[in-house]
Amino acid sequence: MTSHELTVDVLGPWSLTTSKRFWEGFAPAELPSGGDAEEMRTVFLVEGDWSRAEARVTQETGKARIVVTGDGDLDRAAAQVARFLSLDVDARGWPEVADRDPVIADAQRGLPGLRPCGFHSPYEAAAWAVLSQRLRISQAARLRDGLIGADGTFPAPGVLRGLDLDLPGRKTEYLHAVADAALEGLLDGDRLREVDPDEAVRTVRGVKGLGPFAAELVVLRGANAPDAVPRHERRLDDEITHRYGAGRTLADVSEAWRPFRTWAAVHLRALREERTHEIGG
Numbered sequence: 001m002t003s004h005e006l007t008v009d010v011l012g013p014w015s016l017t018t019s020k021r022f023w024e025g026f027a028p029a030e031l032p033s034g035g036d037a038e039e040m041r042t043v044f045l046v047e048g049d050w051s052r053a054e055a056r057v058t059q060e061t062g063k064a065r066i067v068v069t070g071d072g073d074l075d076r077a078a079a080q081v082a083r084f085l086s087l088d089v090d091a092r093g094w095p096e097v098a099d100r101d102p103v104i105a106d107a108q109r110g111l112p113g114l115r116p117c118g119f120h121s122p123y124e125a126a127a128w129a130v131l132s133q134r135l136r137i138s139q140a141a142r143l144r145d146g147l148i149g150a151d152g153t154f155p156a157p158g159v160l161r162g163l164d165l166d167l168p169g170r171k172t173e174y175l176h177a178v179a180d181a182a183l184e185g186l187l188d189g190d191r192l193r194e195v196d197p198d199e200a201v202r203t204v205r206g207v208k209g210l211g212p213f214a215a216e217l218v219v220l221r222g223a224n225a226p227d228a229v230p231r232h233e234r235r236l237d238d239e240i241t242h243r244y245g246a247g248r249t250l251a252d253v254s255e256a257w258r259p260f261r262t263w264a265a266v267h268l269r270a271l272r273e274e275r276t277h278e279i280g281g
Contacts, residue, residue: 004074008064008082012091015113016040016059019085022270023117040085043152044120046070046077047189050156053077057085083189086115086263089226097264100256103243107267110274116266118224122189123182124154125222126207129214130174131167137279143167157182174209181207189223197228220262227259236265239272 020040035041040057051072058065064087068077082088098105108114119125132140147155147165155163157179165172181187186207192200197219204215213232220228229250230236237250244253257264273279 001069001071002074003067003069004078006066006068006078006082008066008087010059010062010064010087012089012094013108013113014059014064014087014091014115016057016064018111018113019115019117022111022114025273042120044077044080044084045124045153045156046072046074047080047121047123048076049073050158051077052151052153055081057081080121080189083193083224084118084120086117086224086226089115091115091260091263094260094263097257097260101253101264103253104257104264104267107264107271110271111267114267114270116221116224116226116263118221120154122187122192122204122218122222123157123178125218126178126181126187126204126210126214127154127160127175129217130171130178130209133171133174133209133214134169143171170209177208178210187218187222192219192223193225197225200225201228220265224262226263227261229254229261230265233265233269235272235278236269239268242272243268 016039017037020037023040038058041055043052043054045051046053049072051070053068053070053072053074055077056067064082066078066081068074068081070077079088095108098108119128128140128144131143144154149155161176161179161183165175167175178187185191186203192203200219200223201215204210204218205212210218216228216230216232219225220230231250240248240250240253254261254264
């Protein structure tokens with residue numbers, strides 16, 4: 001097992017503390033609470049070779065230090081960490097969104113330095129989308145926990161494809177389709193980030209079992225695309241009504257969020273969860 005270190009120049013606001021607090025409450029892939037407040041640690045599967053890697057992230061002035069350990073492609077592992085922590089996004093224009101929209105200004109004050117932490121990969125986001133269909137979040141999280149191995153990672157696609165799972169409805173069939181898509185490269189995070197988000201969503205919708213909401217989840221929170229509109233998120237629509245007033249829609253308000261529409265939406269959803277606890281109870 002070897003280690004690799006990457007130092008990222010973080011452009012724009014970032015607080016490891018705020019981002020860690022967000023991720024600790026981000027079901028289903030939340031970090032365990034506690035630990036060293038000055039660092040984030042996680043284990044994950046590296047896209048491509050699907051090896052296990054451990055990551056430790058710390059913050060220095062204007063920089064993020066990422067140390068990954070494992071036996072696979074550690075260059076890609078480090079870049080993947082930067083992606084799922086949104087450290088690869090030039091966010092120097094993010095404060096300007098607050099200048100245009102007082103609601104987002106309030107959200108930025110409430111979550112100072114937050115960069116949306118996504119799923120480790122689009123593959124894991126797609127698997128979660130299947131597990132959570134027509135189930136409560138807590139029920140789906142238990143199903144997912146039952147699939148986590150002793151090493152703390154979700155099964156690699158090749159492993160998942162061979163599992164005979166006792167899951168409700170067609171979830172096993174759909175998980176196998178997700179595994180096939182990952183092995184074929186259809187759920188590759190870099191590829192999904194390289195194209196227009198709407199095109200990426202259309203690609204993901206070609207995977208059996210992934211509908212409109214699921215496909216958006218894979219692109220926005222799996223590939224962590226920073227500027228896309230979640231058009232099938234009922235709780236976000238409710239929050240927009242709450243904060244902007246009756247009659248205002250996502251289409252009305254999101255133009256002012258460019259080029260950080262995903263970020264703005266995540267901030268509003270995070271503040272809603274802090275207020276309502278509708279997911280975490």
